Amino acid sequence: MDGEDILASSAFIPLPFRALGLVGLGLLCWATNLHILHLLGIDTASVLETRPEKLPLLVPSSPHPDSSHDSLSSSHRAAGPLYPAIYRLLCFYAAWVAATYIIFKMAINGDMKMMDRSRSIVTIASVGVLVGLFCPFNVIQKRERDIFLVALRRCLFPSSSKPVYFCDVILADIFTSFAKxxxxxxxxxxxxxxxxxxxxxxxxxxxxxxxMVPVLISLPFVIRFRQCIAEYSGSGYTNTRPLFNAIKYASSFPVIFLSAMQKIVVADIKATKGAEEALHTTWHGEHRIFRLWLLFLVISSVYSFWWDVTNDWGLDLLRRKSDPLVALPSTNVTLNAPHRPQHPSPSYFHLQPNHPYGLRTPLLFGYPILYYAAIILNLVLRFTWSMKLSPHLHTFAELEAGVFMVEACELLRRWLWVFFRVEWEATKKGMVVQVGLGVEMVGGQREPLMIREESLLR
Known part of the structure; x- marks a missing residue:
C-alpha cells in the first residue's frame, strides 16, 4: 500500500468515525444479546441483577443521592424485556452518526485537502454523542442511559461496602473488548x-x-482486576476462583505496556537496518522486547481462552477428568451477589455424566455444534490480541484498516461470549433445566443438581 492509498483509506472513514462506528456495533451486539436471550426464555433482568428492587440504580441527576440509591423513581421502573429500549437507543445513535458522516463526506467532496477544514463536523459528531449520553432531560431513553452511567460509576468508583453485581461484571468484560x-x-x-x-x-x-494510549487500553482490565480482588476479599479470602480470574486480567498488562515500548524496537531497527526496513516490517524476533511481548501475548491468550471455556462458559472440554461431583446450592455458586433475585427454582443443579463430549448439561442453545463452533471461534479471535491490545501497530499505516477489522471481530467475539456467559450464570442460578434433548426455563421443583467440586473456582 503506497502513501496515496493510505491517505485514501483515512479519507474514506477517518479514525474518529471508525471509533464511533465501533461503539454503534457494540450497541447492536448488546441489543441482539438481550433479544436472543429473551427469545430463548431467559429473564435477563434477573440474571444480570438489574431489577430495581434488587439493585441500587442511583439516578445521577437526583438531588438526594442517598435516598435514591436504593431504588429508581416510578418513571424509571420498567417491566418487560430490556432489548426494545436498547434498539431505540441504537436507532438514535446510528441516525446521528450517519447524518454527520454524510455531511462530512459532502463537505470534503472527495478532496482530501478539505478533510482538515471539515474537522469541525467530526468534532460536532463526537460532542453530540456525549451530550446525548449525559442529557439530563427525559429524552433519548433516559432510563437506559442512567442505568449505564450508574453502572459505569460503580465500575470506576466502587464502594468497598457494596457487592460486585453481575451486570457490572458483564459491563467491565465488554469494556475489555473496547480497550483498543x-x-x-x-x-x-x-x-x-x-x-x-x-x-x-x-x-x-x-x-x-x-x-495515555496504553493507560486507557489497560483501564478496563484494571477495573475487572479490582472487581476480582473485591470478590476474593468479600469471600473472606476463602474462594480462590476470583483470585485466579484476577490473574487472567493482570496477564494483559505486560502485553499492553511491552507493546507501548515497541518504539524502542523500531528505533533500534532504524539504526541497524534503516528507516524503510523499520517501517515495513512488523516482525522483529531478534529483539528482546519484541520476544518478551510475544511471550506474554501467548500466555495471556492461552490462559484467557482456557478461562473462557472452563469457567465463564462452564464447559468440560479443558477440565481434568478426575474432578469429583459434589452437591452445591446454586445460590452459593456466585458469591458476589447477596441481593439475588428469588426464583421458584430448585436449590441444586446436576451436571449429568452423559452430556456431549467436552460440554455440559443443560445446553440452552440445544445443538452441541454451536458450542464447538463458539470454542473454535473464541480460540482464533483470542489470538488477535497482537492487534487488539497493541498500540504500537498503529505506527504501521498499512495495518490501519486491518486493525479496524480486528477491533470489529473482537466485538463480535464478545457478542458470542455473552450468550454462553449469561447462559452459564442462569444455569448456576437454577433458571435452566434439562428436559429430554432440550431445555426449559425453571418454573417448579426438580431433582437436586450437582456440580463438579472444581466449580467452586467458577
Whole structure:
C-alpha cells in the first residue's frame, strides 16, 4: 500500500468515525444479546441483577443521592424485556452518526485537502454523542442511559461496602473488548485538537500524551482486576476462583505496556537496518522486547481462552477428568451477589455424566455444534490480541484498516461470549433445566443438581 492509498483509506472513514462506528456495533451486539436471550426464555433482568428492587440504580441527576440509591423513581421502573429500549437507543445513535458522516463526506467532496477544514463536523459528531449520553432531560431513553452511567460509576468508583453485581461484571468484560477503541478515542482527540490532522494514519504523540494510549487500553482490565480482588476479599479470602480470574486480567498488562515500548524496537531497527526496513516490517524476533511481548501475548491468550471455556462458559472440554461431583446450592455458586433475585427454582443443579463430549448439561442453545463452533471461534479471535491490545501497530499505516477489522471481530467475539456467559450464570442460578434433548426455563421443583467440586473456582 503506497502513501496515496493510505491517505485514501483515512479519507474514506477517518479514525474518529471508525471509533464511533465501533461503539454503534457494540450497541447492536448488546441489543441482539438481550433479544436472543429473551427469545430463548431467559429473564435477563434477573440474571444480570438489574431489577430495581434488587439493585441500587442511583439516578445521577437526583438531588438526594442517598435516598435514591436504593431504588429508581416510578418513571424509571420498567417491566418487560430490556432489548426494545436498547434498539431505540441504537436507532438514535446510528441516525446521528450517519447524518454527520454524510455531511462530512459532502463537505470534503472527495478532496482530501478539505478533510482538515471539515474537522469541525467530526468534532460536532463526537460532542453530540456525549451530550446525548449525559442529557439530563427525559429524552433519548433516559432510563437506559442512567442505568449505564450508574453502572459505569460503580465500575470506576466502587464502594468497598457494596457487592460486585453481575451486570457490572458483564459491563467491565465488554469494556475489555473496547480497550483498543479507548486508545483510538485518545488518538482521535489528538487528531481533532489544534495542530492535529485527520490525514495522519497515526498521530505523533509525545511525552505523557504518548503513554495515555496504553493507560486507557489497560483501564478496563484494571477495573475487572479490582472487581476480582473485591470478590476474593468479600469471600473472606476463602474462594480462590476470583483470585485466579484476577490473574487472567493482570496477564494483559505486560502485553499492553511491552507493546507501548515497541518504539524502542523500531528505533533500534532504524539504526541497524534503516528507516524503510523499520517501517515495513512488523516482525522483529531478534529483539528482546519484541520476544518478551510475544511471550506474554501467548500466555495471556492461552490462559484467557482456557478461562473462557472452563469457567465463564462452564464447559468440560479443558477440565481434568478426575474432578469429583459434589452437591452445591446454586445460590452459593456466585458469591458476589447477596441481593439475588428469588426464583421458584430448585436449590441444586446436576451436571449429568452423559452430556456431549467436552460440554455440559443443560445446553440452552440445544445443538452441541454451536458450542464447538463458539470454542473454535473464541480460540482464533483470542489470538488477535497482537492487534487488539497493541498500540504500537498503529505506527504501521498499512495495518490501519486491518486493525479496524480486528477491533470489529473482537466485538463480535464478545457478542458470542455473552450468550454462553449469561447462559452459564442462569444455569448456576437454577433458571435452566434439562428436559429430554432440550431445555426449559425453571418454573417448579426438580431433582437436586450437582456440580463438579472444581466449580467452586467458577
Amino acid at each position: 477503541v479507548l486508545g483510538d478515542i485518545w488518538v482521535s482527540i489528538n487528531m481533532l485538537m489544534p495542530g492535529g490532522s485527520l490525514l495522519m494514519a497515526a498521530v505523533d504523540l509525545h511525552g505523557w500524551s504518548e503513554w
